[in-house]
Amino acid sequence: MARFLTALILLAQVVNGAPAFDLLVDCLIRAKVPQYIPGSERFERNIVPYNLRFNFTPVAFTVPTSVPQIQTAVRCASKYGVKVNPKSGGHSYAAHSLGGEDGHLVVDLKYLNKIDLDKTTNIATVGPGARLGNLALGLYNQGKRAIAHGVCKFVDGAALEYLSNLPNELLSSVTEL
Numbered sequence: 001m002a003r004f005l006t007a008l009i010l011l012a013q014v015v016n017g018a019p020a021f022d023l024l025v026d027c028l029i030r031a032k033v034p035q036y037i038p039g040s041e042r043f044e045r046n047i048v049p050y051n052l053r054f055n056f057t058p059v060a061f062t063v064p065t066s067v068p069q070i071q072t073a074v075r076c077a078s079k080y081g082v083k084v085n086p087k088s089g090g091h092s093y094a095a096h097s098l099g100g101e102d103g104h105l106v107v108d109l110k111y112l113n114k115i116d117l118d119k120t121t122n123i124a125t126v127g128p129g130a131r132l133g134n135l136a137l138g139l140y141n142q143g144k145r146a147i148a149h150g151v152c153k154f155v156d157g158a159a160l161e162y163l164s165n166l167p168n169e170l171l172s173s174v175t176e177l
Contacts, residue, residue: 020080021059024105027076028062033069035062046108047098054095058085058106065111077105088128117142 021038028035036043043061059082062073077084087097087108094100109129115138116125124139139145 020082024060024076024080024082027079028060028073031069031072031076033062033064033073033076035060047106049095049098050091051093051095054093054098054100056095056098056100056104057102058098059103061106061108063108063111067112070107070109070112073105073107086128089131115139115142117145119143 025035025037036046038057038060046061047056047058049055062069064070064073074084083099083104085097085099085104085106087106087110090097098104098106109127111129112127113129113131113134114125114127115130115135117139118124119142122143122145124135124145126135130138136147139147
């Protein structure tokens with residue numbers, strides 16, 4: 001019920017006499033950017049935060065399948081003064097991928113998940129929507145490579161770097177962002 005009321009408040013925001021929500025959604029529809037409409041089952045399922053203490057409701061939730069669709073979504077949001085947040089894994093403790101507050105446009109990157117391993121250099125190009133398990137499988141399947149990963153307190157960034165003095169660990173091997 002609280003999410004529904006928040007969505008109604010967001011719908012009431014007005015830009016030049018028309019609700020910002022309507023204008024933004026219309027812009028996204030005209031540009032053919034895939035999205036989950038607020039109030040739909042898919043929308044509700046995808047805005048559940050990792051940490052249930054931080055419940056924020058985005059004004060719209062896009063699921064682009066290409067970089068041009070992401071660019072268009074950002075342009076639409078900018079046109080109507082709506083803040084944009086990317087969602088990659090969605091594991092932000094404070095729900096930053098949902099905006100960290102109500103009223104943001106979420107750009108879910110889950111379909112930009114391509115993993116390519118250059119077998120000559122052993123450098124992988126990884127899309128922002130790739131999940132860790134898929135990355136591990138992709139690297140193994142393409143070149144019999146493995147990465148340090150798992151679920152424990154030592155696999156986060158600082159701890160992994162601190163505990164590992166070995167070259168070529170996951171975080172010390174990033175060549176470009």
